[in-house]
Amino acid sequence: MSMPSPAPATGAAPAPAAQGVRELTFGQAIREALAEEMRRDPRVFIMGEDVAEAGTAFKVLVGLVDEFGRDRVIDTPISEAGFSGIGVGAAMTGMRPVVDIMFGDFITLAMDQIANQAAKVHYMSGGKLKVPIVFRTTLGATRRSAAQHSQSLHAWPSHVPGLKVALPSTPYDAKGLLKTAIRDDNPVVFFEDKMMYSLKGPVPEGDYTIPFGVADIKRAGSDVTIVATSSMVHVALAASEMLAQAGILAEVVDPRTTVPLDAQTLIASARKTGRAIVVDEGYERYGVTAEIAAVIADGAFYHLDAPVKRLGAMDVPIPFSPVLEDLTVPTAEKVAAVARTLCGRV
Amino acid sequence: MTQVTQRSPTDDLEDIRPEQWRALYRQMVTIRRFEEQVNELYTSARMPGLAHLYIGEEAVAVGVCAALRRDDYITSTHRGHGHCLAKGAAVDRMFAELLGKAPGYCRGKGGSMHIADPDVGNLGANAIVGGSAGIAAGAALSAKMRGTDQVAVCFFGEGALGQGILYEAMNMASLWQLPVVYVCENNLYNEYTPVAETTAGSMAGRPEAFGIPCAEVDGQDVRAVLRAARAAVARARRGEGPSFLLCHTYRYRGHHVGDINRTYYRTREEEERWMRERDPLSLLARWMTEQGMADAALLAQIEDEVRGEIARGLTFALEAPYPDLSEVDQHVYA
Numbered sequence: 143m144s145m146p147s148p149a150p151a152t153g154a155a156p157a158p159a160a161q162g163v164r165e166l167t168f169g170q171a172i173r174e175a176l177a178e179e180m181r182r183d184p185r186v187f188i189m190g191e192d193v194a195e196a197g198t199a200f201k202v203l204v205g206l207v208d209e210f211g212r213d214r215v216i217d218t219p220i221s222e223a224g225f226s227g228i229g230v231g232a233a234m235t236g237m238r239p240v241v242d243i244m245f246g247d248f249i250t251l252a253m254d255q256i257a258n259q260a261a262k263v264h265y266m267s268g269g270k271l272k273v274p275i276v277f278r279t280t281l282g283a284t285r286r287s288a289a290q291h292s293q294s295l296h297a298w299p300s301h302v303p304g305l306k307v308a309l310p311s312t313p314y315d316a317k318g319l320l321k322t323a324i325r326d327d328n329p330v331v332f333f334e335d336k337m338m339y340s341l342k343g344p345v346p347e348g349d350y351t352i353p354f355g356v357a358d359i360k361r362a363g364s365d366v367t368i369v370a371t372s373s374m375v376h377v378a379l380a381a382s383e384m385l386a387q388a389g390i391l392a393e394v395v396d397p398r399t400t401v402p403l404d405a406q407t408l409i410a411s412a413r414k415t416g417r418a419i420v421v422d423e424g425y426e427r428y429g430v431t432a433e434i435a436a437v438i439a440d441g442a443f444y445h446l447d448a449p450v451k452r453l454g455a456m457d458v459p460i461p462f463s464p465v466l467e468d469l470t471v472p473t474a475e476k477v478a479a480v481a482r483t484l485c486g487r488v
Numbered sequence: 489m490t491q492v493t494q495r496s497p498t499d500d501l502e503d504i505r506p507e508q509w510r511a512l513y514r515q516m517v518t519i520r521r522f523e524e525q526v527n528e529l530y531t532s533a534r535m536p537g538l539a540h541l542y543i544g545e546e547a548v549a550v551g552v553c554a555a556l557r558r559d560d561y562i563t564s565t566h567r568g569h570g571h572c573l574a575k576g577a578a579v580d581r582m583f584a585e586l587l588g589k590a591p592g593y594c595r596g597k598g599g600s601m602h603i604a605d606p607d608v609g610n611l612g613a614n615a616i617v618g619g620s621a622g623i624a625a626g627a628a629l630s631a632k633m634r635g636t637d638q639v640a641v642c643f644f645g646e647g648a649l650g651q652g653i654l655y656e657a658m659n660m661a662s663l664w665q666l667p668v669v670y671v672c673e674n675n676l677y678n679e680y681t682p683v684a685e686t687t688a689g690s691m692a693g694r695p696e697a698f699g700i701p702c703a704e705v706d707g708q709d710v711r712a713v714l715r716a717a718r719a720a721v722a723r724a725r726r727g728e729g730p731s732f733l734l735c736h737t738y739r740y741r742g743h744h745v746g747d748i749n750r751t752y753y754r755t756r757e758e759e760e761r762w763m764r765e766r767d768p769l770s771l772l773a774r775w776m777t778e779q780g781m782a783d784a785a786l787l788a789q790i791e792d793e794v795r796g797e798i799a800r801g802l803t804f805a806l807e808a809p810y811p812d813l814s815e816v817d818q819h820v821y822a
Contacts, residue, residue: 187633213633219663224656227622228629231640234611235561235630254653258616259623267604267612268595269819303820327822 162347169202169339171313172278175320176203176240178349180210183238186324189216189225190242190278199244200280200339226252226277230260230329233275238324243279246333247293252277260329261304275330276323281309282335282373282423283471289459292467294372294423297430299331300400306354307400309333311375313343315398318352325351335373335423355402359411363393366417366481369408369434370394374421380474381481390485400430408434409441416447417484421472426454448484453477499715506781510790512554512710513772513782516546517794519570520769522579523741525798526569526586526600530745534806536588539600542570544740547768548673549574551713552641552733555721561609561627561640563620566601567673567739568613571643576608579797583805590811591804597811597819609638618644618651621670625657628668628724639667639724647678649687649694658730662698667724669717670695670732673707675739680753695732707737708766711775738762 166174180186188206190198194217197204207215218225222243229239243249249256260273281294299305306328310316316334323330360375361382370378375396382392395411397404412418418438420431431452438450456470482488523543529535542549545567553562553574564571572582577593585592586600593603604612611627614620624642631638648654649672661668678686692702701723703716713735720731740763742750750759776782 219656219659221656221660223653224622224625224660227620227653227657228626228660229622231563231611231620231623231626231628232630232633233626234623235627236634237630239626254616254619255622259614259619263604263612264822265819266594266598266602267606267819268593268597269822270594270606271604271612272822274822306821 163344164347165342166313166345167339168313168316168334168341168343169200171317171345172202172320172334173204173206174345175317175324177206177209179321179324180206180214185236185238186240187214187216187237188240188242189218189229191218191220191244193217193242198242200336202339203242222248222251223255226255227259229275230255230263230273233260233273233329234263234271238274240276240278240324243277245291246279246281246295247290249277249279249295249298249331253298256299256305256329256331257302261302264328265304272327273329274327276320277329277331279331279333280336281333282337283455283460283467285337286462286464286467288462292460294333294455296331296333296400297424297428300430300433304329305401306330307333308354308398309372309400310398311338311360311372311396313341313345315352315358315396317345318350319354319398321349322351322354326354333372338373352398354399355404357395357397357404357407359393359407360396361392361394363391363415365391365415366419366484367393367395367408367411367415368419368421368477368481369438370396370421371400371430372423374423374472377472377474378421378477381477384474384478385481388482388487390481390487392481397434403434403437405437405441408438412438412442412450413445416445418442418446419451419453419477419480419484421453421477423455423471425457426452427457429454451480451484453480499718501711501715509772509776509781510786512550513769513776514790514794515550515574516710516769516772517790518579518797519546519549519573521794521798522573522582523569525802527741527745529586535586537599538744538746539569539586540567540744541741542567544762544768545673545675545707545737546570547710547713547772548671548707548735548737549643551710552643552669552671552717554714555717556609556639556641558608560638560721561611561624563611563624563627563640563642564603564613565620565644566613566615566617567645568601568603568643572603572605572610572613575605575610577603577605577610579801580804583801584808587805587808588810589805589808591808595811595815618648618654620644621648621651621654621657625661625666625668628661628666629664631667637667637725639669639721641669641671643671643673646672646674646676646683646687646691648672649691650678655694658695658698658700658732661730662700665727665729667727668730669720669724670700670730672732672734673737674734675737677739677743677753679743680747682753692734700730700732702732702734705733705735707735708768708771710768710772738766
């Protein structure tokens with residue numbers, strides 16, 4: 143029996159037009175995607191804590207309330223469960239809300255509405271009701287915010303059938319994936335690494351979308367595959383620079399969405415290189431790295447020269463002290479060291 | 489006793505014609521007989537899972553839904569069969585859903601606790617206590633944003649007064665003047681525990697704290713429920729914001745069909761007193777008879793018609809096919 147899983151969209155994203163490509167920060171790309179979608183579709187609206195004049199704690203939404211007004215950029219009380227539920231009800235009845243959950247750690251407060259309500263309504267109703275909602279939230283440590291503002295909990299919604307989960311790594315991907323999320327008829331949990339909001343990259347002006355379930359090869363290589371998500375893509379790219387100096391050519395593959403997962407591209411890369419490392423900032427235990435490693439081990443077993451290695455966040459609550467916190471997340475040095483070991487170049 | 493900020497208004501309900509009263513009576517009888525049949529299906533092991541019966545509380549669902557239009561929304565609960573039937577669900581497809589059959593309202597995927605019927609505004613029963621408090625407010629927000637005058641009703645039991653999301657949602661409903669009516673069915677027991685052991689302070693004081701007017705209603709009297717519901721729904725439709733109906737009622741049966749031995753949490757005498765003195769069907773039948781709208785023959789005729797409908801609906805469901813096995817992974821994603 144096939145596993146019930148959202149079908150990966152086929153076809154790559156349209157190539158961005160040569161002109162009209164600017165350097166935007168990750169945060170600006172998110173804001174541009176929201177603004178364009180709100181102009182395109184009057185059903186789209188934003189709700190969450192301090193989203194209007196404050197433009198969120200991270201200032202990502204600054205200016206949107208000026209264009210769209212407080213009726214479509216709605217400040218809520220500090221009630222994650224309540225406003226998530228209101229979003230679900232609005233989505234079930236013809237609107238397309240984008241619910242802002244300031245810190246990924248706070249999805250725990252809204253988890254019933256996300257996992258028991260949004261995820262299940264379509265199935266439980268025999269396909270009659272839909273919940274086109276986006277829960278935008280954050281992940282990522284090293285902001286010195288301690289254990290309740292630093293977690294990367296994207297494995298949680300990835301575990302629940304009925305949800306889709308996106309986690310862009312570049313401004314280009316952020317804009318294209320967020321537009322896809324807003325246009326999707328399913329609940330999407332959208333994770334942005336809070337440490338990447340000021341990261342710059344090329345972003346085309348105007349409309350483009352990136353289909354879910356299509357991985358992106360961020361760097362081609364032939365010796366080892368590094369599958370990396372969100373900001374770990376940049377850790378993997380830095381590691382691949384180090385490895386290149388040692389003559390090891392790493393291929394960095396970004397799944398971009400954990401649900402649906404582009405297993406085919408990950409497996410093909412591992413078959414080509416014969417070695418694979420999975421890097422993700424969620425807790426290593428029972429996490430995204432475990433799932434992806436299992437997918438690769440299953441699909442590329444006879445092509446692998448070594449076991450699939452995993453690097454996730456250390457299985458501890460994120461500590462405050464910088465010297466401790468920095469130990470808990472994968473670094474380029476760690477990734478490169480594991481890759482060298484895999485390639486027998488210690 | 490709790491304080492009442494808004495007494496049931498002096499709506500005399502005179503515009504409701506005799507045949508409409510008879511229709512409301514028939515709805516209540518339908519719910520009663522439906523639930524009795526569900527219990528029989530359970531005890532004869534013909535129904536998978538279990539069910540939470542609405543017997544005794546029929547006047548609340550029927551009175552509230554009588555104040556609604558077809559395009560108004562409701563959200564329901566684990567004890568939701570009455571709400572679904574009152575909002576317009578058909579007996580045969582209800583039975584089919586309870587038996588996990590293909591023609592059920594959710595193609596057998598939802599079952600007793602998840603019946604949804606968006607064609608009549610039923611956004612679904614919910615097996616998480618308080619789980620739809622936000623959803624109902626969201627439907628109301630949506631109606632407001634789309635510029636319709638639809639109203640959303642959120643049914644829940646007094647057990648949901650223990651859930652935080654109810655207060656979060658009521659707070660926002662009041663802040664934003666959403667057209668939502670919170671209908672609390674106080675049947676006196678949170679599952680197997682008397683409400684006094686779970687609920688501190690004033691029930692009516694809860695909505696009042698958010699600036700939401702609360703009407704305390706005799707939930708056994710369908711006329712009182714309808715009167716209060718009409719006022720709350722009209723207020724919501726006028727854009728004046730949410731209301732709260734605190735309906736005092738009684739669950740004749742156990743928390744679910746298997747909750748047979750209840751004497752450790754309530755007495756048989758209490759149950760018998762409610763059934764004898766406060767039965768919603770008997771109260772309406774007596775009033776209609778006094779008003780000359782019904783007599784014994786008419787009531788018997790309604791009874792016969794309902795029993796026929798129940799029997800036909802049950803036969804339909806028993807004979808209906810199960811969903812094809814290929815449906816198991818359909819509708820996970822839209």
